[in-house]
Amino acid sequence: MLHLRQSRRPKSRPPGKSRPVNRGKTVPGEEKLYQALDINGTVAFHALxxxxxxxxxxxxxxxxxxxxxxxxxxxxxxxxxxxxxxxxxQGHAQDQAATGPVYDEFQRWFTDSGLRFELLQTGDAKNSVVTLQEVYAEPHWSENSAMLKPAFSYGRMRATLYDDASDTLLCIRQFDTMFAEYVLTEPARNGINRAYEVTVRVPMPKSKVRLLLEERNSRNEYRPVFETRLDPQDYHIRRDSVxxxxxxxxxxxxxxxxxxxxxxxxxxxxxxxxxxxxxxxxxxxxxxxxxxxxxxxxxxxxxxxxxxxxxxxxxxxxxxxxxxxxxxxxxxxxxxxxxxxxxxxxxxxxxxxxxxxxxxxxxxxxxxxxxxxxxxxxxxxxxxxxxxxxxxxxxxxxxxxxxNLADEYTGDVAYSDVYPEGVEPVEPNITRQLDRDRIKWKAFLTPNVPLPTPESDESTAKAQQLVGAFEGGGYLTEGIYRPEQSCWMGSLEPGEGFCVVCREAIRQLVELQTGRTVSRPLPLDDNQ
Incomplete structure (x- = not known):
């Protein structure tokens, strides 16, 4: 059960060296980012x-x-x-992100400030309602213009922004919410409604726009849950000083x-x-x-x-x-x-x-x-x-x-059907796939490694640093596989470090957000 507070806190507020880890030799091909993280086909529902x-x-x-x-x-x-x-x-990255066709496209539709939608999502495991509370103007929009339409499909929720006159797709935002997790709990399955705050941020548009909010179901299919139109000159937009x-x-x-x-x-x-x-x-x-x-x-x-x-x-x-x-x-x-x-x-x-x-x-x-x-x-x-x-x-x-890395440990959590059977997880570091020609991290696989990959004792595992498909991850002991036997997404051993796939997933996001060309862009989800 969720805890219930005995009293609510007042709403008023006053003004208010660790040695670097060395995982040893670099896995061959590690620098070729998404040769290894080949996410294709079905992208999974993941409400958690x-x-x-x-x-x-x-x-x-x-x-x-x-x-x-x-x-x-x-x-x-x-x-x-x-x-x-x-x-x-400030050289190569700025040339690609702050100038050029992508930035010109950004300047055509947006200013360098932001727009923040504050919403509330209420419901249980079967039904939910999204309502708009406030819209705020923000003074900054710092995100790279290449991220307006990211070449990946993450998150339980998707917000898409369209030009209202031409219906041109301008921006895609992907994210999760507390409500997305609540729907997997026992109270939600028992029909108990809860309300959770949701925030959606987009660049400030220059003309009228339409915002569509969609939510994935258990088969990874999007369904609309909220839609609104907005004129950026509307006096209802709050322009409070930040x-x-x-x-x-x-x-x-x-x-x-x-x-x-x-x-x-x-x-x-x-x-x-x-x-x-x-x-x-x-x-x-x-x-x-x-x-x-x-x-x-x-x-x-x-x-x-x-x-x-x-x-x-x-x-x-x-x-x-x-x-x-x-x-x-x-x-x-x-x-x-x-x-x-x-x-x-x-x-x-x-x-x-x-x-x-x-x-x-x-x-x-x-x-x-x-x-x-x-x-x-x-x-x-x-x-x-x-x-x-x-x-x-x-x-x-x-x-x-x-x-967007998944937990690689197993254990009891207060949820059910986090990763539905038969649906490939969207996260880059866990999979249900055992075909070595289709597994996400196929370019990093140790030659001739068996799939699934049997675990070995700790000292042997550290010496070998095998990249394969080790069973157990995403809170499940069976049917989900992780790239290496040990990783900081699964344990907190000081000497472990991130596995090769997690390191490369992080690098991919940094390169995308800084405007640098990555070795291979992430494929788009078929539903996107």
Whole structure:
């Protein structure tokens, strides 16, 4: 059962080194990104893009030591740039993303600002209703123009934007929601209605548009759930200033947001006096992520900023202990009655807070010592900062929220039919396919490796680094296969690292978002 609060928190808010992992030799062909990740044919339904980081044992968790860097102000603080470089992508990437035919197409239809739809999805496992609450103008649109119509099909939900006069397809947004996960729970199957916030962001159009929101069913077929038309000059669009008393600072800004991946860290459960701690936590967690492959090889492709807003109380909700905290974003453990599952319940407030800076992906840091975290595909990830495994938790969760990687571990979760039998998962790192000529990562397969691939003892597995099809993943022990025996999407062993397929999936997304030409674009879903 979902926990029910005894009382609601007030709506008013005050103003508010770890050694890099070396996985050994590079698998032949690793640089040829999507030769290996050959996603073709049916793209799977997957209602559970909301990611869990729940069942890793204590022995698999890693301690990381941080430091404090106290400083505050109501200005952008240009901190030391990662690797001290300002030029890594301002040549080739900018030529392709900020100029040329793709950018010209963007300029024809859009301005460089954004438009945010705040919606509410209500229902149970069989029925749902989507309603529009507010529409906001945003001052920034930092995403690469090549991502307007991405060559992949991820997420439970799809929003498509059309020019109203010509019906020209302008933009595709793919994402997941908390509701997409709720429908797989027992309360939803029993007909209990719940409501969850949904946010859709698109570039600001220059003329009238039509927004269509669609949802996948269990066979991966889209069905419309919401549609609206909008004139960008409509006075009903809220044009509130996004500036506030929040403290905004920069860790790294190597270049133009249009040719870089913009990451924003948001504070949750930090009081006014804990600003120095938040700064130190952002630095510590960010430094750890960018010390690990493949992020360490692409760190100059990322702009990294932090936004601090003081909460009334420190920490987060711990429902099983009957402890509730008044915090900005209404974070809580025990989501869907899973003790270690931590998510943000105020999705709209989170995006309003992030809108003060250019951003493509959100990381929420929760000021709590307990172990846990979570993520929503192509929206945000969240983790606590006070546990020894917190940096590893973030590394795992951002794999879900940024690169759409699946969990590779098995275990009990509060869901059913996450990956329906007979339907190929959409995520790049798990499959039901055992045909070596059709498996997603066929270019990375170890020569003559048997499929399925038998597991071996830990030392042998590390020595061999076989790429095959190891049974077990996506919470299932049978019928789902993963590329390597061990990977950070399945365990938190400090020396494991990401498997070759996960590394390449991350690289693919970075290259797409920075405007660089990838070795092979992802095929489009037949339904797209």
């Amino acid at each position: 893009r909301c990611r869990r980081f729940l069942s890793f044992p204590e022995k698999n968790r890693l301690a990381v030591i941080g430091f404090q860097a106290p400083c505050r102000g109501l200005i952008f603080l240009l901190a030391g740039l990662v690797a001290g470089s300002l030029s890594v992508t 500036t506030s008393h929040d403290v905004i600072f920069s860790l790294a800004e190597p270049g133009d947001p249009r040719t870089h991946v913009d990451v924003v860290f948001l504070s949750e459960g930090y009081t006014d006096e804990e600003l120095p701690k938040f700064r130190a936590d952002v630095r510590r967690m960010s430094d750890f992520v960018f010390s690990q492959r493949p992020y360490s090889e692409m760190k100059d492709d990322f702009n990294v900023r932090g936004v601090f807003r003081a909460s009334v109380e420190s920490g987060t909700d711990l429902p099983r202990e009957n402890k509730y905290r008044s915090t900005n974003l209404n974070s809580s453990f025990n989501i869907f009655d899973l003790n270690r599952y931590l998510l943000i319940e105020d999705n709209h407030a989170m995006h309003r807070m992030a809108a003060q800076v250019p951003y493509a992906t959100i990381v929420v840091l929760v000021n709590e010592e307990r172990y846990g975290g979570g993520a929503i595909c192509l929206d945000y990830c969240v983790c606590t900062t006070g546990h020894t495994a917190s940096p590893m938790t973030l590394l795992h969760e951002i794999g879900h929220s940024f690169a």
